[in-house]
Amino acid sequence: MQSDCVAMVPTGDGFARREGTMSEEQSDRLLKAVQSIAISPADARELVRRLRAQAERDRPAASARDHEERVADHIVSRYARYAATSGGLTGLVGFIPGIGTALAMVGGSLADIAVSMKFQVDMCMCLAEAFGYDVREPDAQHLALLIAAGGALEKAGVESGAKVASKAGVTMLRQYLKGAALQVIKEFFKKLGITFTRKALEKALPFGIGALFGAGGNFVMTRFVGAQAKKWFLLDRDMPRDQA
Numbered sequence: 298m299q300s301d302c303v304a305m306v307p308t309g310d311g312f313a314r315r316e317g318t319m320s321e322e323q324s325d326r327l328l329k330a331v332q333s334i335a336i337s338p339a340d341a342r343e344l345v346r347r348l349r350a351q352a353e354r355d356r357p358a359a360s361a362r363d364h365e366e367r368v369a370d371h372i373v374s375r376y377a378r379y380a381a382t383s384g385g386l387t388g389l390v391g392f393i394p395g396i397g398t399a400l401a402m403v404g405g406s407l408a409d410i411a412v413s414m415k416f417q418v419d420m421c422m423c424l425a426e427a428f429g430y431d432v433r434e435p436d437a438q439h440l441a442l443l444i445a446a447g448g449a450l451e452k453a454g455v456e457s458g459a460k461v462a463s464k465a466g467v468t469m470l471r472q473y474l475k476g477a478a479l480q481v482i483k484e485f486f487k488k489l490g491i492t493f494t495r496k497a498l499e500k501a502l503p504f505g506i507g508a509l510f511g512a513g514g515n516f517v518m519t520r521f522v523g524a525q526a527k528k529w530f531l532l533d534r535d536m537p538r539d540q541a
Contacts (some may be wrong), residue, residue, distance in 0.1 A: 324487035329461035373523030376420035380515035417445035428530040439478040446485035449524035
């Protein structure tokens with residue numbers, strides 16, 4: 298199913314679509330590509346373990362809550378730096394195992410979206426682990442995808458429900474995790490594809506979507522999503538579970 302459309306746009310991925318549309322197949326491919334290049338649960342756990350150990354060495358008298366927040370700040374700064382210095386698709390081919398195969402799944406303009414979202418998802422996976430979620434569990438992985446995609450949409454000015462970094466946002470995502478998470482994730486990624494394709498067209502960028510996701514764009518996006526994600530986990534930590 299596709300939404301109303303305006304004009305046909307070549308995508309470079311084997312599909313012709315209209316501006317403002319994305320097929321279910323394309324959105325599924327985008328999500329699968331991001332998942333295939335995202336950080337593994339084992340790597341996320343190891344990174345957080347190292348950062349937590351460093352935080353405890355630096356401030357042995359600090360509380361567990363303080364350590365969580367310091368680790369979260371390190372994670373956001375780390376991924377913003379990664380996003381700003383990745384060097385684009387070419388630079389990432391040798392840096393991320395399997396990225397060539399994954400990006401071939403989507404091809405063309407959607408590849409840039411997949412790479413940008415990898416940074417957001419990796420960061421949110423590590424933040425989830427830092428705040429006590431077990432990222433080996435599907436719910437924690439779905440939560441990372443929801444926060445990453447929801448934050449990116451919010452930064453782009455797209456309505457996707459309650460603001461992520463709000464009590465209503467915490468309640469909303471908790472509810473999604475009770476059953477509708479995967480469907481909502483698919484819808485979020487469909488909106489991402491449509492939104493950033495449209496923005497590239499509106500700005501008449503000669504290099505397409507890639508120009509939206511240069512070093513500066515990725516840095517700003519990652520810092521914003523990271524700030525919203527940290528606020529979400531802080532609210533989640535303090536809100537009773539019966540408020541879901």
